[in-house]
Amino acid sequence: xxxxxxxxxxxxxxxxxxxxxxxxxxxxxxxxxxxxxxxxxxxxxxxxxxxxxxxxxxxxxxxxxxxxxxxxxxxxxxxxxxxxxxxxxxxxxxxxxxxxxxxxxxxxxxxxxxxxxxxxxxxxxxxxxxxxxxxxxxxxxxxxxxxxxxxxxxxxxxxxxxxxxxxxxxxxxxxxxxxxxxxxxxxxxxxxxxxxxxxxxxxxxxxxxxxxxxxxxxxxxxxxxxxxxxxxxxxxxxxx
Ligand code: GLP
Numbered sequence: 001x002x003x004x005x006x007x008x009x010x011x012x013x014x015x016x017x018x019x020x021x022x023x024x025x026x027x028x029x030x031x032x033x034x035x036x037x038x039x040x041x042x043x044x045x046x047x048x049x050x051x052x053x054x055x056x057x058x059x060x061x062x063x064x065x066x067x068x069x070x071x072x073x074x075x076x077x078x079x080x081x082x083x084x085x086x087x088x089x090x091x092x093x094x095x096x097x098x099x100x101x102x103x104x105x106x107x108x109x110x111x112x113x114x115x116x117x118x119x120x121x122x123x124x125x126x127x128x129x130x131x132x133x134x135x136x137x138x139x140x141x142x143x144x145x146x147x148x149x150x151x152x153x154x155x156x157x158x159x160x161x162x163x164x165x166x167x168x169x170x171x172x173x174x175x176x177x178x179x180x181x182x183x184x185x186x187x188x189x190x191x192x193x194x195x196x197x198x199x200x201x202x203x204x205x206x207x208x209x210x211x212x213x214x215x216x217x218x219x220x221x222x223x224x225x226x227x228x229x230x231x232x233x234x235x236x237x238x239x240x
Pocket of ligand 1: 039
């Protein structure tokens, strides 16, 4: 596991964008696994800049997002589809038909999870998967639990995650209580993984990951089973 500790959020964003850009340059038709949350917003802004400057090209890129609230309409401004359009897809030369987010409006969530899993597998997994980390150690919406699920599935959100995400909604009661999420195996099928953590609130979860052991109480710790992981964090997340 490679660890890069940066001074500022800006530096974290630039370093992370560079890691993703390297994969895109080496493989113009790469599959990018993408994440939402406030942490990667700066990284997406950097990728937009690089695209506008002609440094990177999205024309042959395919994307697969980690997760989506369920149920939620893609037009809802809190949906992860909306987030991705707003932060990246609307500003780069990507073919929108090759951008994939689990469908939060699917009538049958379980069937949608199966479809999405089969789709990601048919692509051979992501060439690089971008991850944030929940303050309780969740990745995508794989929450700490006695057992974790390998494949894309419908899951309930913990109180802690609903509480953490309530800042984006009118109130905690408006946060959907379920989500569609890639499973641990779907995530680990990526050829390379970059996980980004900023702010002291992520210190406990990041420390658990960096300890090097594996526990279902911290899903991010499963990245210790993968042999190509880059951790990019700021000093606040690293030092607490
Ligand atoms: C959300 C997402 C995760 C994200 C995490 C952290 O619940 N499902 O993919 O990594 O929370 O979000 P933030 O970066 O806003 O702290």
